[in-house]
Amino acid sequence: MKSAYKLILFFFLTFPAIGQERATDFAYSTPSAENVDAHGILSFLDKVGDSEHELHSLMVLRRGKVIAEGWWDPYGPNLKHTMYSVSKTYTASGVGFAVSEGLISVEDQVIKFFPESLPSVVSENLKQLKIKHLLTMSVGHARDYTFSIVRTEDWAKSFLAVPIVNQPGSQFVYNTAATYMLSAIVQKVTGQSLFDYLRPRLFEPLGISEVDWEKSPQGINTGGYGLRVKTEDMAKLGQLFLQNGNWNGKQILPESWINEARSLKILQNPNASVEEKAKSDWLQGYGYQMWRSRHDSYRADGAYGQYILVLPKQEAVIVITSETANLQGLLNEVWEHILPAFDKESNSSKDLVLKERLDNLSHDPAIGVENEGMENRLNGKNIALVAEGEKVNFHIDFQSNNLELNVVEEQKNYKLIVGKEQWVSGMTDRKQPYLVAHAKKALNGLAPFKVFSSYYWEDFQTLVIEIKYIESPHTETLKFSFDGNKVTFITSSLANRGASKVFKGILEE
Numbered sequence: 001m002k003s004a005y006k007l008i009l010f011f012f013l014t015f016p017a018i019g020q021e022r023a024t025d026f027a028y029s030t031p032s033a034e035n036v037d038a039h040g041i042l043s044f045l046d047k048v049g050d051s052e053h054e055l056h057s058l059m060v061l062r063r064g065k066v067i068a069e070g071w072w073d074p075y076g077p078n079l080k081h082t083m084y085s086v087s088k089t090y091t092a093s094g095v096g097f098a099v100s101e102g103l104i105s106v107e108d109q110v111i112k113f114f115p116e117s118l119p120s121v122v123s124e125n126l127k128q129l130k131i132k133h134l135l136t137m138s139v140g141h142a143r144d145y146t147f148s149i150v151r152t153e154d155w156a157k158s159f160l161a162v163p164i165v166n167q168p169g170s171q172f173v174y175n176t177a178a179t180y181m182l183s184a185i186v187q188k189v190t191g192q193s194l195f196d197y198l199r200p201r202l203f204e205p206l207g208i209s210e211v212d213w214e215k216s217p218q219g220i221n222t223g224g225y226g227l228r229v230k231t232e233d234m235a236k237l238g239q240l241f242l243q244n245g246n247w248n249g250k251q252i253l254p255e256s257w258i259n260e261a262r263s264l265k266i267l268q269n270p271n272a273s274v275e276e277k278a279k280s281d282w283l284q285g286y287g288y289q290m291w292r293s294r295h296d297s298y299r300a301d302g303a304y305g306q307y308i309l310v311l312p313k314q315e316a317v318i319v320i321t322s323e324t325a326n327l328q329g330l331l332n333e334v335w336e337h338i339l340p341a342f343d344k345e346s347n348s349s350k351d352l353v354l355k356e357r358l359d360n361l362s363h364d365p366a367i368g369v370e371n372e373g374m375e376n377r378l379n380g381k382n383i384a385l386v387a388e389g390e391k392v393n394f395h396i397d398f399q400s401n402n403l404e405l406n407v408v409e410e411q412k413n414y415k416l417i418v419g420k421e422q423w424v425s426g427m428t429d430r431k432q433p434y435l436v437a438h439a440k441k442a443l444n445g446l447a448p449f450k451v452f453s454s455y456y457w458e459d460f461q462t463l464v465i466e467i468k469y470i471e472s473p474h475t476e477t478l479k480f481s482f483d484g485n486k487v488t489f490i491t492s493s494l495a496n497r498g499a500s501k502v503f504k505g506i507l508e509e
Contacts, residue, residue, distance in 0.1 A: 024232060025207045029065035030351040031341070036060075038350035040341025041068050045357060047333050053305065053324040054363065056081065056473070057231040060338065061317040064239060070358030071231070074423050074452040075470055080210065080228040081321045082472040084302035084435065087213070087227035088179045089237065089261075090202070092135060092289035094186045094194045096257035097201050103189040106132040110160075110181065113188045117157040125164035131185065133168040134178040135288040136265045140164035146176040146224070150439035155216050156184050172268045172286060176224035179289060180216065183223030194221040205252050206240065208233040217440045225302075225436060228446075228471060231319055237300065238308040238317035261288035262298045262310070281331050293331070295339060303435055304473040304494060305330050314342040323473040325494055366466065367421050368456030374463075374482070378507070383480070385489045385505030392489070392503060403455050405465065416453055418465055423452040432469035433476050433495035485509065 031038040041060060048055050056075040060068040071077055083090075098104045110129045111118055119126075125140050133139050142165050152158040159177050183194045190197045195213045203211060211233070214226030240246075241262060245253035264285035269276075277283045281299075284292035291301050293309065300308040305322035307330075318338060324330050375398045383394040395406040403418040407430065414430040427448040436442055449472075455465045458479075465478040474495045481488040485507045492500040 024066075025236070026061070026232070027065045029062070029067050030348065031067045031354065032346040032348050032351050034062040034065060034067050035343055035345070036062060036067055037341040037344040037346040038068075038354040039346065040337050040339075040344070042350070042354050042357060044333055044337035045070075045361075047337060048330070051329075051333070052326055053322055053330050053333070054475075055305075056321040056323070056470075057319070058358075059231055059235045059317075059319040061235055061239060061319075062342070063315050064243070066235075068354060068358060069231075070361045073362035074425070074468065075321075075363075077231065079450070080212070080230055080471045081306070082302075082434075082474075083227045083229060083234075083306050084225050084304065084473075085176065086234065086300040086302035086306045086308060087223065087225050088176075088289040089300035089308070090198065090227055091179050091182050091186075091194060091221075091223045092261055093202055093237075093253060094198050095131065095135065095182050095288070096253050096261065097197070098186055098189060100254050100257060104131060104185065106130065106135065110134065110185070113185050114156055114160060117154065117160055119161050123164060125167060126160065129164065129168045131182070132265075134175075134182050134185075136169070137172050137175050137178060137286055138169045138266050139173065139175050139178050140166040140168045140170065141173055141175060142166070143173060144175050144177070146180075147436070147438070149177045149180075150216075150222075150436060150442075153217050153440060155180055155218070155220075169266075172266045179224030180220070180222055182289075183221045184218075187220050193219070194223065202252065205247055205250070206233070206236045208236060212446060214443065214446070215441065222439075231321055234300075234306075234308050234319045234321075235317055238310050238319060241298075242310050242312065242315065242317055262290055262292075263287050264292050279328075281328060295335060301327075306473065307331070309334065311339075311342075314339070316342060321473065323475065323494055363468075365419070365421050365423055365454035366456045366464070368458055368464070369460065371457040371460055374457070374460060378463075378482075382508040383487050383489070383505060384508060385487065385503035387501055387503040390503075394489075403465070416451070416467070418453040418455045418467075421454060421456050423454050423468070426451050426453060432472050433474040433493035434472070435495050435497075437495070482507065 055072055057071045108131050141162055145162050149155050149158045159181055186194045186197055212228050214222045216222060241258055244255045245251055245258040265287050267285050268283050272283045281293045284294060291299050293299050296313055297309055297311045305324040305327055307320045309318040378396050379398045381396060385392050393408040397404040401420040405416045405418055407414045414428055416428055417424050417426050428451055429447045431443050432449050450470050452468045452470055458464050461482045463480040467476045474493050476493045479490045487505050487507050489503040490500050
């Protein structure tokens, strides 16, 4: 009887819960079976659950097996997620394939690939710029010019026109546009977009599908950002690196490239003190589009807390998607709670508690005050608003437990169904909050976007709508404050670097 109980418990713990079933290429195990203390993962969940960090997914793998995974509802395993700079590691892998096929070398001069895009005077530093400098963020620019470059029509030409004030290879300066140049080089030498080039070499062998990747006005994948994949797809790339480029017995990426990509190539601040380095995962060195981390680990790293952490000593991969402004703070929680759980005795009862917790993660919608009188007043009304010449109009209809919100902005009409203190799923063509929203052709071709929306009354004069663009890290908050017929409208999201846009207007009676 005791052995039968253990068999039932093992089955329950090592397979995804009913309702979470999905196609997966990973084997499943339990924390205790892989010598990991489930309590460490539970304490991590406790800490982030009561913090500034909004997690969307977590996967922990050891020795190639999933020992913990969870998605905070309404996020889910079959949804893609905007990767931001995690995209860079996929781009560098494309460069690795091109190097292994003899199409390019990391010692190649960058200017030889773009004769049509060079400035009238080619400086000595520009002549010395090589692919390896693009890979290691050591171009020689005084700062990152990406946000101005992506506003232009020709990103490669704009990049090459930026003065290189320092000798290439001498200093680390984060440079997303440099990763775009890597994507452009791959397209130049292969005749395919980076995405199409990677499809048979990386995505298909690893079973990664339903991928999308933004493009520049020239039709070149953005490289340094713009990729959207599922959480499990992130785990696959991390596991591929942990396995030295081998996947199911086949060498996908050469081990020599994996070793180059994850090894220290340049220090972010060579003058950092021992104390500063001990506290920062951004001062441990940089490889080929990968960050070195504390505890002899390395990672792919994206804005707002998208992580593929590879821990060779622990034979582990930890994947996180989230929305947070405190990137170091989130990693600190991993090191404080999950890292010590490895190689620590545990028992199956803790595994059971962890699995139940992971199966019931959620971000519950906010609950406010009852405000039927204000809802009756607003029902069917129009709100006209303006901020610095920018106009937006809303039409509000309250329908049972939903709010129908019709929005007119930039001469386009959008409709959204919003649940009263409950998430309601929907689709919208209205572009999601985005760190690089001002880039030419940003998010083009990716709509409609999946959303979950809810509303509540913060007080008797303040209506708050939260819109989760659930294939991105971002939640957009719309806040309407009413004072008689006067209306103040504030829209905010972390994607706007914490800045809010304030509109003033009137309620049309």
